[in-house]
Amino acid sequence: MGTTDTKTRILDAAQCLIQSRGINGMSYQDLSESVGIRKASIHHHFPSKLDMLNALLQRYQHEFADTVDAIVQSKITGKSKLKRYCALFQGTLATGEDGKTCLCGMMIAEIASLDDSGVQKIRQFVRTNTQQIVAMIESGMADGSLATQKSPKAVAELVLATLEGGLMVARSSGGPQQFDSIVNQLISLLTR
Amino acid sequence: MGTTDTKTRILDAAQCLIQSRGINGMSYQDLSESVGIRKASIHHHFPSKLDMLNALLQRYQHEFADTVDAIVQSKITGKSKLKRYCALFQGTLATGEDGKTCLCGMMIAEIASLDDSGVQKIRQFVRTNTQQIVAMIESGMADGSLATQKSPKAVAELVLATLEGGLMVARSSGGPQQFDSIVNQLISLLTR
């Protein structure tokens, strides 16, 4: 039927709640109410909260990496790739009533609440994204759409930091509009 | 002399705990153990947790603004001011065993756990910092140490976002070294 897999619905609800309230701001009780099944049933699918967080991180990480890979592989200028990449983050902020953050950005803030396996997944996310941004920058350097930089890796780290931080700052004050302004400024600095 | 005010010691402990674990990762019990007085005594100084968070935000905001003002007023190039400003954030990350974040950055992540008064203080922090960065940039444009930009405000927002995000990203993976690299790249982009 129209019913999505319960496990998926739980992860969806968890992701939404965490993106706006944080790991420790979301409880199994919240999930229960949000999904519409009892708390114990959530435990049936994800025995412990750490299990759930890890499953969530895994899903997010893979989905995100695939989406970005499609951008990296596409036949457009490096600058356009970078713009589309930034648009992914813009989408996150725009979605939902209150401003939401990158799941991984939020989890980094509360990284002390994760287990080793979770921390590793966060590191993997950062590593993968950095490499993918490097690929976009190199592509842009090759086609002339981005200004040549000595260290693409340092630029990539800067881009990721700016996007993660931009989500945070924008959600506290200026909203999507401010985030757009930050992104435009970033792209502009990398263009000349 | 040797004894610091208890209220101050509580705020110090709270700030340290929040910077590494987050608002919801710190309890009055944690504070009790950290400060060395009973939990009820913490309530004597700060009746509710929200009271404490607001007091903490107020203190942090004023201290930080004063420190930055001293930098803005100093007789050095705009670029040097910006470097010193970034160094404030670098100091935060280096302090403490585990990587700590900007108090406000952490609180933005968990902004849903604050009351209206707290949210306003966060907004004030962002606004003040942005204005102060604008002042540094304009100073740098005037003395030629920074490249002229159309919109100093947009650049300032980018700088703040990069620093806040840089703290997050660096604490998950590369540590102070990675943060330094990001800062250098940022300054470099604003120089040419």
Next chain:
DNA sequence: CGAAAACTACCAATTAGTAGGTAGAAATGG
């Protein structure tokens, strides 16, 4: 049937917060 998925009904631990008491310093007032 039989397994997966849901349920009811718990539990122990922790949470923020309260009630009420004590020791000592500071203010008050005859």
Next chain:
DNA sequence: CCATTTCTACCTACTAATTGGTAGTTTTCG
């Protein structure tokens, strides 16, 4: 000057609610 009161800072001991998690039972469905 001394006795009383008041205030501050802390304490022990509690509460009500919520937390993550478990045990065992029923429902659903291929």
